[in-house]
Amino acid sequence: MSPAPENATEYDPQLHRWPHCVSAHQITRSVFELIQKRAAQMLDQLEKRDWSRMHGELFDNIPRQSLANTITAGLILEPSTRTQTSFNVAAARLGSSPQVQMIDPARTSMGKAERWDTTVRVLCQYHPDAFVLRTPHVEQAYQAAALFGDYTGSHHPNTDKSWGVFINAGNGSDQHPTQALLDMFAIHKVCGTINGLRILIAGDIGRARTVNSLLIALAQAAIDSTIVIVAPVIDGYELSPPAHVMHKLDEANLNVQVAQVRTRDEFVDLARQADVGYWTRLQVERYRDELPPSFAAANASLIQLSPELLDQTEILAFHPMPYTDEVCREVEGHHQVMFLKQAGWGVPVRMALLELAILHPKQLRDAFEQDTRESA
Ligand code: NCD
Numbered sequence: 001m002s003p004a005p006e007n008a009t010e011y012d013p014q015l016h017r018w019p020h021c022v023s024a025h026q027i028t029r030s031v032f033e034l035i036q037k038r039a040a041q042m043l044d045q046l047e048k049r050d051w052s053r054m055h056g057e058l059f060d061n062i063p064r065q066s067l068a069n070t071i072t073a074g075l076i077l078e079p080s081t082r083t084q085t086s087f088n089v090a091a092a093r094l095g096s097s098p099q100v101q102m103i104d105p106a107r108t109s110m111g112k113a114e115r116w117d118t119t120v121r122v123l124c125q126y127h128p129d130a131f132v133l134r135t136p137h138v139e140q141a142y143q144a145a146a147l148f149g150d151y152t153g154s155h156h157p158n159t160d161k162s163w164g165v166f167i168n169a170g171n172g173s174d175q176h177p178t179q180a181l182l183d184m185f186a187i188h189k190v191c192g193t194i195n196g197l198r199i200l201i202a203g204d205i206g207r208a209r210t211v212n213s214l215l216i217a218l219a220q221a222a223i224d225s226t227i228v229i230v231a232p233v234i235d236g237y238e239l240s241p242p243a244h245v246m247h248k249l250d251e252a253n254l255n256v257q258v259a260q261v262r263t264r265d266e267f268v269d270l271a272r273q274a275d276v277g278y279w280t281r282l283q284v285e286r287y288r289d290e291l292p293p294s295f296a297a298a299n300a301s302l303i304q305l306s307p308e309l310l311d312q313t314e315i316l317a318f319h320p321m322p323y324t325d326e327v328c329r330e331v332e333g334h335h336q337v338m339f340l341k342q343a344g345w346g347v348p349v350r351m352a353l354l355e356l357a358i359l360h361p362k363q364l365r366d367a368f369e370q371d372t373r374e375s376a
Pocket of ligand 1: 082083170176179209210280281320321322
């Protein structure tokens with residue numbers, strides 16, 4: 001069994017509170033619908049813009065610059081391509097100055113022994129309208145969320161607009177809520193729904209924050225879907241999902257199966273029955289020495305998304321990217337493979353999130369509270 005990752009999310013409703021976007025625990029059904037609908041409008045506007053540019057016209061007022069005179073700042077303290085760029089593009093499209101920077105933590109003040117909470121207190125003093133953080137340390141995101149929450153809360157308790165919106169763009173192996181929003185948007189866009197689907201989860205069910213976040217968000221937002229979690233068993237070593245994620249799924253309106261898989265045929269059978277497959281790379285950097293040496297290669301061939309698998313199934317394949325050996329390069333561009341479109345939809349989804357969180361925080365809070373009242 002894979003040991004539990006350190007510091008798994010303790011869900012604290014006071015901290016995981018809109019307009020801050022701290023974890024997938026905040027993505028309930030009405031919240032997803034609100035963001036999904038706004039993101040679909042954003043996507044429509046972006047497509048109109050592309051269409052008009054293709055025809056030699058430049059509609060520079062599409063989409064509307066609703067976040068003019070705001071600043072979307074952020075620190076990305078771990079590798080990132082999509083998340084950093086798509087936040088900057090999303091902010092810029094809405095007229096918010098994009099300042100989400102990638103930086104090696106050793107080159108920040110922490111490299112000069114500053115404590116993390118002091119760094120964040122300083123960042124609060126700059127009054128960004130939104131602050132995006134990616135960190136390898138699970139707890140750093142929660143400390144930053146608390147400090148941004150205290151600071152903005154104590155200064156503007158009743159305003160209808162918000163500033164200092166904290167957005168968790170990935171904290172260690174724990175959470176990546178904006179990716180979960182994007183993944184559900186992509187599934188919804190392609191399948192027309194997130195309900196009543198058979199969704200296969202393969203790749204890294206133990207340490208991928210994308211998987212944790214997607215499962216928690218599906219548990220709260222989807223109805224009557226079946227989630228099949230592929231637990232590879234290789235040389236007696238087995239990956240297993242974190243207990244808090246399983247607990248969340250157990251409480252949900254979903255059918256959940258954890259399928260131990262030892263052979264390729266078993267995997268292909270599961271893929272044949274699924275509508276949607278969500279693959280991830282094995283997060284090797286998050287296991288240190290715990291994985292048996294041959295595990296990564298054996299896992300990749302067990303669950304690999306190959307042209308043959310696509311021929312044998314009707315599965316629609318999603319992946320947060322980057323992909324490694326769990327995906328054959330040749331499948332890129334295949335009509336069942338959604339990765340590139342999915343990545344592209346990161347821009348309208350993050351536009352919708354930024355706009356709602358900064359301009360319409362009450363809508364997010366009301367949507368969340370309506371769902372929590374109903375489920376109480
Ligand atoms: C993911 C991440 O950083 O968790 N990347 C992303 O944001 N699209 C997935 C990964 O690194 O495997």
